[in-house]
Structure formats: C-alpha cells, structure tokens
Amino acid sequence: MEKTNPAVLAFLQSVHPYDTLPPDELARVARSFCRMVVPAGEVIYAYGDTMAGLYLVKSGGVEITDAHGALVSLLGPRNSFGERGLLRDGFAATQARASEECVILRLPAPQFRVLIAAYPAYARFFNRKRGARPATDIALQRVADLIARAPLSCGPDLQVFDAARMMRDAAVSSLGVVDDAGQLLGLITVRDLTTKVLAEGRDAATPVGEVMTRDPVTLPPSALGSDILHVMLEHRIGHLPITDEGRLTGMITQTDLTRFQAVSSAVLIRDVAQAETVAQMAAVTAQIPQLLAQLVGGSHRHEITTRLITDIADAVTRRLLQMAEAQLGAAPVPYLWLACGSQGRQEQTGMSDQDNCLVIDDAATDGDMLYFKALAKIVSDGLDACGYFYCPGDMMATADRWCQRQSVWRGYFDRWISKPDTEAQMLASVMFDLRPIGGTARLYSDLQSEVLKRASGNSIFVAHMVSNAxxxxxxxxxxxxxxxxxxxxxxxxxxxxxxxxxxxxxxxxxxxxxxxxxxxxxxxxxxxxxxxxxxxxxxxxxxxxxxxxxxxxxxxxxxxxxxxxxxxxxxxxxxxxxxxxxxxxxxxxxxxxxxxxxxxxxxxxxx
The missing domain is CATH 1.20.120 (Four Helix Bundle (Hemerythrin (Met), subunit A))
Structure with missing residues (x-):
C-alpha cells in the first residue's frame, strides 16, 4: 500500500473542501493525488480533456484561457481546475498553462467522482463553483460597482449654453438636473440639446428645466447590471440615473457598459505592448484605477487584483526598455532590470511610486556604464510619465548606487549581512523584495540563492532584521x-x-x-x-x-x-x-x- 506523503496531507488539511473530510478519508485521498512539477509555459490541461482529473495548485501560478485564447482567470496555490470537464457540464473548453514553474497535484477522475458521491459538503463546493458565472459578467455586477465616476449635475435654471459647456469640458454626454437638496428632477443629454434646442431654434439662454426629460427612469445602487440592460432595452435609452432615496448618486451610460466589458488587464497589456510613445502608454495606465474598481466589484481575490495590476507595470517597464534600446542601440553587455517594493512583491494597487535597480554583467567597462545610466533615465522618466512616480527615497536605477555591476551588488549584500547597522537593515529589507522584470535573469538568480543562504545562517543579521520588521x-x-x-x-x-x-x-x-x-x-x-x-x-x-x-x-x-x-x-x-x-x-x-x-x-x- 502506498504511503501517505506528509507534505501533501498537510497541504490538503489547509484547503477547502478537503478540510471537511474525515481524517482517514483525507489520508486516503492524499495517497491518490499525483504530484507534477510543471515548467513555465507548459500546457497542463487541454481543451475538452474530460477524463484527465482534478488539478490542485500547490505552488506557482496557472493561466486559464478559453477556446479563443482569451484569459479567463489566473490561479494560485489552493485553487483547483478541471472539475467542469469531469462534471460534464459543457464548460470544459478551456486550457490551463503554467504561468511560472508550479507544483500541481492531480486527483484521478474516478477518485474525484467517489468524493462527489460520498461527501455532500465536498460536492456542494464543486457544484457551487461549477455554477458560478464569471466575476466579470456585467449582468451580475452591482450597479454601484459599474459607476465610472461621480455624477455631474446642475440646477434647472442653468442656461442650456452653460450646460453644453459643462458637458464638453467634462467629456460627458449628460447632466442630472437636481434641486438644492440634490433630489433628481430630470435629465438633459447632448441629444436633447440637438433635438430640443438647436433643431427647434431655441435661444441658448433657455433654462435647462424647460428642455430636460422630467422624472426619468432610475435605478438604485443595489440593482444589478442585468437591471440596467433590461431598462435600457425596454425604454430605448442610453443614460440611466442612479438614485438613492431620490438623490442623484451616479449615472450609467451605454459607453460605461462598453468600457466595463472592454477594460481588462489583458487588453491594457496588449495596448502597452503596441504603444509607440510614452504618451500612448500613459493613456493606457490612466485606466488602471477603473480596472481596480472593476476587479474589486467583480469579487476577485485581492492577490489576483494586485497581480493583474502589477502585470501592467511589468509590461510598461519592458516596453520602455525596448524603447530605450531602440534609441540607444543594443546593450553592450547583459543586464537585468529588477523591481522592488510593491511591484517586486506583485502587490500594486491603484497608486504606486517606482522602486527599481539595474544589475549589470561584470564585463561592463566604464564606457558601458554610461549607456546604462542613459537607459535607466529613459525608463525611469517613462515610468513617471505613466503614473509610477519617482521614488521619494531615490531607490531607482537612475541613482548611481543602484545601477551597478553584479560584483558590486554582491559586495552590497555581503556588507549588509556582516555589518547590519540601521541603514543596512533598511536597504536589505527593500532588496530582499527584488524581482526580475526585463533582461538576463541569471544575473540575479545565482545571487539571490547565495544571499538567502548566507543571510539565514547569520543569527546576528536575522536578529537585526527581526528588530527592523x-x-x-x-x-x-x-x-x-x-x-x-x-x-x-x-x-x-x-x-x-x-x-x-x-x-x-x-x-x-x-x-x-x-x-x-x-x-x-x-x-x-x-x-x-x-x-x-x-x-x-x-x-x-x-x-x-x-x-x-x-x-x-x-x-x-x-x-x-x-x-x-x-x-x-x-x-x-x-x-x-x-x-x-x-x-x-x-x-x-x-x-x-x-x-x-x-x-x-x-x-x-x-x-
């Protein structure tokens, strides 16, 4: 009889719904799982493979794409996939690919079906998961999560000339008309200005109250996206005020619905990769706050939201590196651009400064270092223009200190570990969060393993790091x-x-x-x-x-x-x-x- 792998058993004990199984059954299930180490980029689960089994991510990351290659979700440790094919519900047309090297546990299909049949709590989990609609399905979003911006409003006595200017300056197509208490009285749109003012030859000083749509159809913030779709289709309208006890709290337009469906991290990364100028990239990154609100409204887990947002920063950095090399010529020696801070940890949100550095091959001459100084400035300036502002503490590759040969970096870590003063603790804390973004990864991989080994073995350094933490x-x-x-x-x-x-x-x-x-x-x-x-x-x-x-x-x-x-x-x-x-x-x-x-x-x- 095959022995239970203690590491697999301990892992399953921390994963729902396996934590609901009786101890003896859980031990049996642990023996049934097959362990797979999957290299980055390798396909794990192919389209329509209905008998492969249930896959559970133990470490690493997995990308799920649909039959058209569109990204469906990103999975991390404790996430599972493959159950839809096993349950034969018609949703097996997906592909799973390792986004990084990962360890996967595979439960054979017969064992999965035994658990489904024998344990109701286990079955409920996968049936509920199977029946879930994508979090980005607009029909299931709350109206409050679809509102793109605070509503723009005016009083009924405002002249239509001024209303038109307000809409033009704010780049919106409608205004809510409210009384002094903020209660919604009506709605005026660009179309109203065309059909009720210009087409009828009305004076530009006409009060808005004379041409607005009175008592428009509204929805509360608690309504669902499906309600918006139904109301707009039924009433043939493109603007829908959102009110809370009569007070205007938001405005949903057909443009908002289109934007919601169009904005995704994959789309933004595509646009970044195709950008020809920094200004074009800045226009893309300006959409990140909206993406954040959309992902949060779609009930995505925080680590997925921050990962997707960080992926955009990574793409921007790599595109800027390409632009820099196009301007300066190919790099004279291998180099590696690394991020630290929240980007390094893949934990960026809707606001972030930049923290980065350059590790350069030891073969670089003094003349070569001038090349990398120019490259760092181009990339750092570009990041700042895209909303990743200059680090207040100058923890950037533009600083000579953080644009150095590999041997210099090795010397930095050696000194920090052997003499852990206050500055060394602070710098080591930052630099232990380094993550390669673009260039030759080997320049850091060997250094990282050396540093971890030496640092963990120095009890005085560890004690200082604990104190700093x-x-x-x-x-x-x-x-x-x-x-x-x-x-x-x-x-x-x-x-x-x-x-x-x-x-x-x-x-x-x-x-x-x-x-x-x-x-x-x-x-x-x-x-x-x-x-x-x-x-x-x-x-x-x-x-x-x-x-x-x-x-x-x-x-x-x-x-x-x-x-x-x-x-x-x-x-x-x-x-x-x-x-x-x-x-x-x-x-x-x-x-x-x-x-x-x-x-x-x-x-x-x-x-």
Missing amino acids: LKHTPPLGLLRGFATIRSGEHRNHIDMKMNGLVPLADLGRIYALQGRLPQVNTRARLTAAEEGGVISVSGARDLIEAYDLIAETRLEAQAHLVRSGRKPDNYLAPSDLSDFERSHLRDAFVVVRTMQSALSQGKGVLG
Missing part, C-alpha cells in the same frame, strides 16, 4: 478601538499601508529569510512558510486570513474612492465601516500583533 505595528488602540492618525489631512483615519499591510510584508520577509524561501509575494511567502515548517499550520492560517481581510478592506476602500471620482489612497476611516467590519478588522490586526510578539520573543514561529 517590528518597527511597523498594527493600529490597535485601547478598549477594542483603533489607533488612528491624530492630526492633519487624514485625522481619524488608519494608514492601511504602513500600519496594515507593511507589518505583514515585514513578517513574510522574515519568514522567507529564515526558511531560505525564494518567494517575493507576501501571501506566497506566508504559504511557503507554512509548507516549509517555518511557522505552525494554525499560525499560518490565522496570519493568511488576517492578511486577506486587511488587503481586501484596503482595496475596497480604494475602489470606493475611484467610484466617487477621487484618487485612490491608503487611508481608511473606521467610522466608514459597520460594527461587524470593524470588529473583524481589529481581530485581524490582533493576529498580526500576536505573531509580531512571538517573533520578538524568539518563539517565532513554531511556538
């Missing part, structure tokens, strides 16, 4: 409250980045260091730390759940700002949350504080 604390106040910012523009708000996610990123980095884990993404680090025994299973589960809640809350707050016509930021007012949400958010911060405390006492991890 504990400087950012969760915003916990007394009596189950929050410690909010006390003054300034963001008074009574929580900084969801510095006090919410940075402490978790710091913990993930320490666990990666202790376990010599190559992962850079925070969630991937926490998962790998659990699988590698760096932290206990229970501690890892609590920490991952806390991370998920904090990250989701931050993204939802940013999406809300985008929908209200404001720029996304990292600040959240606890008063904007319900009692239930505040309670759970505070519990998540308590988990982070507890894990920090364990780390500071040297129990780190398995305690």
